[in-house]
Amino acid sequence: MDKFSLFDLEQEEVDSKYTAKISIPQYLPKAECPSIYELVSTIKYDELVSDIINSSVTDEQKEFLLKAATRHLVFNYAKIADYYAHQDKEMQELMEKSALVLIDFEDAIANGYAKLDHRIVDLALQQYSVKEKLGKG
Numbered sequence: 001m002d003k004f005s006l007f008d009l010e011q012e013e014v015d016s017k018y019t020a021k022i023s024i025p026q027y028l029p030k031a032e033c034p035s036i037y038e039l040v041s042t043i044k045y046d047e048l049v050s051d052i053i054n055s056s057v058t059d060e061q062k063e064f065l066l067k068a069a070t071r072h073l074v075f076n077y078a079k080i081a082d083y084y085a086h087q088d089k090e091m092q093e094l095m096e097k098s099a100l101v102l103i104d105f106e107d108a109i110a111n112g113y114a115k116l117d118h119r120i121v122d123l124a125l126q127q128y129s130v131k132e133k134l135g136k137g
Contacts, residue, residue: 029081029082029084029085029086030082032082033082033083033085033086034079034082034083036083038076038079039075039076039079039080039083040073040074040075040076041073041074041076042073043074044072044074045069045070045072045073048065048069048072049066049069052065052066052069075100077100077101080095080100080101081101081102084100084101
């Protein structure tokens with residue numbers, strides 16, 4: 001290698017609290033499907049909507065504030081994942097498009113949630129090549 005030896009690369013990984021390893025946990029859905037009402041808490045959102053509707057601001061301002069209030073919806077992603085596992089294909093696809101569940105990388109790119117940069121590919125290939133040379137590939 002140019003600037004670093006293979007030992008330097010191994011030592012850097014040992015010394016660092018960060019790693020380039022990608023480990024995706026396997027999700028096992030629960031047998032019971034949660035109620036759709038358990039998937040999101042609307043407490044703060046509902047308060048804001050009520051205040052906005054009852055306010056004297058303009059209709060345009062209300063429209064804006066109502067959109068902004070959606071930031072206060074609190075999603076329970078563990079329950080969303082359980083719910084997803086019990087749904088038909090159409091609902092699952094819609095949930096994936098809304099990024100409510102972890103989707104595979106190809107789908108994330110296709111749906112616009114991730115952008116694959118050639119530098120990432122180059123780095124991944126370089127790391128794979130180094131590990132292969134070390135006999136760890």
